[in-house]
Amino acid sequence: MIDLQRLFLRFALALLLLTVIAGVLASFAFLLPACFNTILPFHELRPVHASAALFWIITGAACCVSYFSGRHSKAFMVLWMVTIVVIFANYCFHHYGGREYWEFPAYLNLPLLAAWLCFMAVFLKRLPAGAPVYYWMWSTGVFFFLLTFLEQQLWHISWFRVSFLREVTVQWKANGAMVGAWNQMINGLSVYLLVAISGDAGLAQKKKTWFLYFLGLFNLMFNWGHHVYNVPNSNWMRGVAYGVSMTEWVIIILIIRDFSNSLSTGRKFRHLVVYRFIRTAELWVAANLLLALLMSIPAINRYTHGTHITVAHAMGTTIGINTMLLLAAFGYILDVDSLPERTRRWLRVAISVNTVSLAVFWVALIVAGLVKGYLMTDHPENSFAVVMMAIRPYLEVFTVAGVGVMIALGVICIIFLKYSGRRREV
Incomplete structure (x- = not known):
C-alpha cells in the first residue's frame, strides 16, 4: 500500500x-x-x-x-x-x-477547491481542549485560504469583469490576503518547532505569542492594502497596510530571539540543522523588514514601486522566510539532526551557500530597481529599451546568484528526498 x-x-x-x-x-x-x-x-x-x-x-x-x-x-x-x-x-x-x-x-480550480474542502473537513472538525496557539494559527490559515481562494475566483462573475479596475483590485486584494492565510499556517509551524525543540510548552501560551496570532489575523484581513497601492484609493489605507504588516514581522523576530536566548547549548547542538534553518529565516525576516520599511516611505516608494525592488521583497520572503521555515519543519519531521555527520555537513554548507547566494540575488534586484526607478521617474524621456539595457548587468548578477540558490536548495531537497522514508513520531 x-x-x-x-x-x-x-x-x-x-x-x-x-x-x-x-x-x-x-x-x-x-x-x-x-x-x-x-x-x-x-x-x-x-x-x-x-x-x-x-x-x-x-x-x-x-x-x-x-x-x-x-x-x-x-x-x-x-x-x-x-x-x-x-x-x-x-x-x-x-x-x-x-x-x-x-x-x-480555470476549470481546474474546481478539483483544487474540492481537495481543500476535504482537508478542512478533517482538520477543522474540532480543536483539542485547551489548544495551543499554533492550532489556532493553523485553523485560521486553513479557513482563510478557502475564503481568499473563493475571492480570487470572483472574476468568473460578469459584474467584476465589466470593470477592469474592479477586477484588478479584487484579484490583487485576494492574492495579497492569501499570503496572510499561508503565513498563518507557516507561523504556526514556526511556533510548533520552537516548542518542540526547546521543550518549553509554555512558549505556545505566552501573551506575546497570542498577540502574534491576533496580529497575524488582523494582518491577513487588512494589510492587503499595499497590494493595490497603484490602484486609486485613499492614502490612509496604504499607511495602515504597511503599518500592520511591519509590526507582524517585528513580533516574529522577538519570539524567535526569545527562543534563541533561552535555548541551552546542548539543545542547540542536538538540533543544529533545524536550528540553522530557523536562524536563517530570522535573518531574512529582519532584512525584509528593513526593506519594507524603506519602501513605505513615500519619497522612496516613488522610485521603487513596480520595480525589481518589489520582486526582491517577494523573493526574500518566499525563499528566505517561508521556504526556510518549511524546510525546518521538513527537517524536523525527517529527524535530519540524527543523520550521519557527513550528510549534516552537506546540509549546513547548503544552507550557507543559499544564504550568501540569496543575499547577492536580493541586492542585485534592489540595485536594478533603484536604477530603473531613477531612470524612469527622473528621466521619462528614456525609452524602456534604454532602461532595460542599463539594468542588464545587475540582472546578470541576479541570474548567476540564482544558480547558486538553485544548487543549494537542490542539494537540500535531494538529501531530504533520499531520507524521506524516515519519520519522527509526534
Whole structure:
C-alpha cells in the first residue's frame, strides 16, 4: 500500500525543485531570448515558476500541518496532487487560462477547491481542549485560504469583469490576503518547532505569542492594502497596510530571539540543522523588514514601486522566510539532526551557500530597481529599451546568484528526498 504521507512530502519537495529550476531557466530565457524563444520562451517558463512556487508553499504548509496535528485526509492529498500534475501537463501543452499566479485553465480550480474542502473537513472538525496557539494559527490559515481562494475566483462573475479596475483590485486584494492565510499556517509551524525543540510548552501560551496570532489575523484581513497601492484609493489605507504588516514581522523576530536566548547549548547542538534553518529565516525576516520599511516611505516608494525592488521583497520572503521555515519543519519531521555527520555537513554548507547566494540575488534586484526607478521617474524621456539595457548587468548578477540558490536548495531537497522514508513520531 502506498504511504500517502510520504508521497505527499516528496511531492512538496519536488515542487520546490521545479520552482528553482524553472526560475533559473526563466531568468536565462529573459536575458537570452534568441537562445530560448524556440524551445523554452520566458512567457512559458514564468507561469510554471510562479505556479510551482505557489503550490510549494501551500502544499508544504498543508503537509506539515497535517503531520504535526495528526489530521490527514487521503482524499485531499490524492486530489490535490493529481490536479497539480494535470495543471503542469496543461502548461506543457500550452493550455493557459485563469489569472495571475493561477494561469492554468480555470476549470481546474474546481478539483483544487474540492481537495481543500476535504482537508478542512478533517482538520477543522474540532480543536483539542485547551489548544495551543499554533492550532489556532493553523485553523485560521486553513479557513482563510478557502475564503481568499473563493475571492480570487470572483472574476468568473460578469459584474467584476465589466470593470477592469474592479477586477484588478479584487484579484490583487485576494492574492495579497492569501499570503496572510499561508503565513498563518507557516507561523504556526514556526511556533510548533520552537516548542518542540526547546521543550518549553509554555512558549505556545505566552501573551506575546497570542498577540502574534491576533496580529497575524488582523494582518491577513487588512494589510492587503499595499497590494493595490497603484490602484486609486485613499492614502490612509496604504499607511495602515504597511503599518500592520511591519509590526507582524517585528513580533516574529522577538519570539524567535526569545527562543534563541533561552535555548541551552546542548539543545542547540542536538538540533543544529533545524536550528540553522530557523536562524536563517530570522535573518531574512529582519532584512525584509528593513526593506519594507524603506519602501513605505513615500519619497522612496516613488522610485521603487513596480520595480525589481518589489520582486526582491517577494523573493526574500518566499525563499528566505517561508521556504526556510518549511524546510525546518521538513527537517524536523525527517529527524535530519540524527543523520550521519557527513550528510549534516552537506546540509549546513547548503544552507550557507543559499544564504550568501540569496543575499547577492536580493541586492542585485534592489540595485536594478533603484536604477530603473531613477531612470524612469527622473528621466521619462528614456525609452524602456534604454532602461532595460542599463539594468542588464545587475540582472546578470541576479541570474548567476540564482544558480547558486538553485544548487543549494537542490542539494537540500535531494538529501531530504533520499531520507524521506524516515519519520519522527509526534
